[in-house]
Amino acid sequence: MTNSPPDALLALTNVNSFYGQAQVHFDLSISVPRGHIVCLLGGNASGKSTTMKIILGLVKPRSGDVIFDGASLLGLTTPQIVRRGIASVPEARRLFADMSVRENILMGAFVRNDRDAIAQDLDKMLTLFPKLGQRLSQRAGSLSGGEQQMVAMARALMSRPRMIVMDEPTMGLSPLYVDRVLELIRAINQEGVSVFMVEQNASLALEIAHEAYVLQTGKIVLSGSARALKDDPRIRDAYLGGSEAA
């Protein structure tokens, strides 16, 4: 079925997807090795966010396959995919604005039923994100963008995922928070969680990623180790969005 390397935790193979008549992806193949951070780079309208949606089962590809831990995710609903061990940090955080910070974080553990362990994990999140301790009973919508990003990451970790997919985790954050978020992604990864992230800011993403792919109007135009890509002159064009950049 799959021609992805055997150590891949997640593999998209020859995915073609459409929005109505318009084709979004052309034979997209991406693999995320176990324990790695893989980054998908690309400008506006390159199909990055749709890639996320395909992994999460929110958009169904017309052909190709999505393999997670040896089994296809196609035909599963989003909640079923979450139960397989994929958590997400959606674009623009998407917190439950009128629920408290505590409730938001605990929503991340929705698929779990081990109450005591959930309580322990909540404490663990508060050591990982100390700022959230004083905010627990506040409305999530009242936090700053950076704080919301922390909540979104804590929420994703609460399901004890094997992999986290993140959509532009640094978007709209102050430089201080950008560094903090990148540090945290690295820390999460060192605990054994694989990370697949979609980013527009290539220079930042390549600092922490192991491998990266460059997506341009639905096609992978460049891929390889982050180290090699950082020095590639073409990457500059690509992450600025190539010819379509304004």
Place this chain on the structure above:
Amino acid sequence: MSSWLDYTINGLIVGNVYALVAVGLALIFGVSRLINFAQGSIYLVGAYIGWVAVVQLHTPLPLTIILVAAAAALVGLIIERFGLRPLQNSVRIAPLLATIGISFVLDQLVMLTFSPNPRALPSQLPDVRFQIGGGTIGPLDLLIAGVGITSALLLFVFLRYSKLGWAVRATAQDRDAAMQMGVDVNRVNQAVFGIAAALGGVSGLLVGMYYNQIDTAMSLQATLKGVVAEVVGGAGNVPGAVIGSLLLGLVESYGVAVFGTSYRNLFAFLLLVVVLVLRPNGLFASARQAPPEPLTGTFIAPSRPVRIPRWVLLVATGIFAVLPFFPVSFYVLQTLINAWLLGMLALSLTLVAGTIGQVSLGHAALLAIGAYTSALLSLTFAVPVGLAIIGGGLMSAALGTALISPSFRLRGHYVSIATLAIGEIVSLVILNWESVTRGPIGISGIPPLSLFGYELVSPISIYWFSFIVMVVLALLQGRLLGSHLGRSFRAIRDDDIAARAYGLSLNRYKSLAFIFGGFAAGVSGGIAAHLYSYINHETFNTQQSILALTVVILGGLGNVVGAILGAVALVGLPEVFRIAAEYRILIYGIVLLLLVRFRPQGLLGTM
């Protein structure tokens, strides 16, 4: 009832009953962004199940309540599973129309099972009243208050402390994000519909006991009151719905105290319109911003209209024009006259709902305005009937547009609610403004149709008259749609923000659409008044508004030929198949449901 305290108690008790309906509506709106127009039907089902339990099975009160809650919840689950879940990925108007269709079907099934005659529903409680302060309170009042408070507490505990309750709240805030946390949104929908239906059913039971009588007209009333309370409290806001309901109950009760019983509903709908205009997000919303509704273009099913060659239209028009020369029965002509009158209303609605995207649920009010104007002009001022009908059209255009204009900045569902409320207000003003409209007695002895002094009394002449008027209106509307005005209308429907960015004044174009539509509907109402020779405040009711909407959806929203085809089909087919009158509404409901499911763009496609 005498003291203010009595009116306050009555207001709070009635408010409690409304709250049971409104909370369900708020839960459903929160999770699915859908106003469930079938909520009142569940309330009706609850009342009749209660009647069966009390009168035929002689169940004790606690068991009656449990039985009603369980049965109603089951109905709610069935509606969710088979009526709405298949529409999950359809356009936004589809589930809205589906709940309207479901409510037709449920109401008619209840009516066919139990007959439309009212039935007594004894309360099973001792008939005593306790003195408190200057007023009295009875055991049933206490029961209603108790059920209301208990339900509110249970709901609070459910939402705050249960896992499913958290899922409901998370889904209401952000459906996609909730799914990404592993929430099964279908289960959330099920839970919400089950709870809403159980509450609605119990509410119906309690109301039946309170007034000691149930009948099938309760359904629409309950939906309307629930919607009013919910919108007043802020759509989707559960505590807001409770407060909105109590407020509504009090406003009605005090209104009745001051002005009399026939004013009850007038106050309810005035409250709604005031809230929609000043605080569309409900009394408790902080900002005066427009409610979060999608762009109207995504609300209506997009499609390519079916191309009909001009010669087909010409031949069809020709056939219908010469039809009276053939030996057709008066019965056929009569049926077609009804179709032409409905066709004019449908032309009006398809322009307003389809072309410019304001899905009106109160279109019968335009008929009523036209009919009353024309009738009064000819009766009181001896204006020739032909001119009086034109006067009716003009009045309908002017008054209808003026009435709807405060809600021009609303979108989607909110337009439907506002038009529904305005429709009700028009009918209630007609009922209460006795010096002009003759109130509940209605207007009788309206002179028959006449043109240039010649009375049109033969079915053939009436047939030609109504057919020609309709064709002229259709041609005008066709021209309108082809002009830059029509393009502007469609631009506003598809994306009102973009349209505004290109300099289109939304208010001006919406006014123009309502003026033209109001004229067509007013003319239809005017002709009808002279045909019927008697009209009252119930002649043009919400059921006709919904029938017109079904016609327009059947033909394809915005589609001129579709509107007429839809009218002929919905008026004609039941006659052809000789379907008994009591089954017709049922058929309309089923047609609406099938359309929404299988051809949301209608027979000829939206334009």
